[in-house]
Amino acid sequence: xxxxxxxxxxxxxxxxxxxxxxxxxxxxxxxxxxxxxxxxxxxxxxxxxxxxxxxxxxxxxxxxxxxxxxxxxxxxxxxxxxxxxxxxxxxxxxxxxxxxxxxx
Numbered sequence: 001x002x003x004x005x006x007x008x009x010x011x012x013x014x015x016x017x018x019x020x021x022x023x024x025x026x027x028x029x030x031x032x033x034x035x036x037x038x039x040x041x042x043x044x045x046x047x048x049x050x051x052x053x054x055x056x057x058x059x060x061x062x063x064x065x066x067x068x069x070x071x072x073x074x075x076x077x078x079x080x081x082x083x084x085x086x087x088x089x090x091x092x093x094x095x096x097x098x099x100x101x102x103x104x
Contacts, residue, residue: 016075016097019057020066022048024075027090028098038079038087041067070094
């Protein structure tokens with residue numbers, strides 16, 4: 001699967017891959033929907049480990065790059081700092097994408 005192209009508002013389309021969708025879905029499932037209820041990269045990695053203990057999202061740098069792409073596309077936003085780590089939460093735009101995808 002090369003990527004899921006989502007036509008959100010007819011004038012904008014976004015190429016979301018499986019990993020980016022998994023990040024959005026993880027934030028949605030954890031109810032990270034505002035600045036205070038948000039997750040660090042480490043917490044995302046913990047929530048997406050398989051039975052062998054490997055993170056299905058990949059390494060920290062890969063996750064960071066995917067998060068930056070999702071922030072730029074306004075699907076997620078940065079929350080408050082946790083010690084020195086950035087946190088991330090899903091925006092209304094990201095919530096709409098997940099909920100619309102679940103209806104299909």
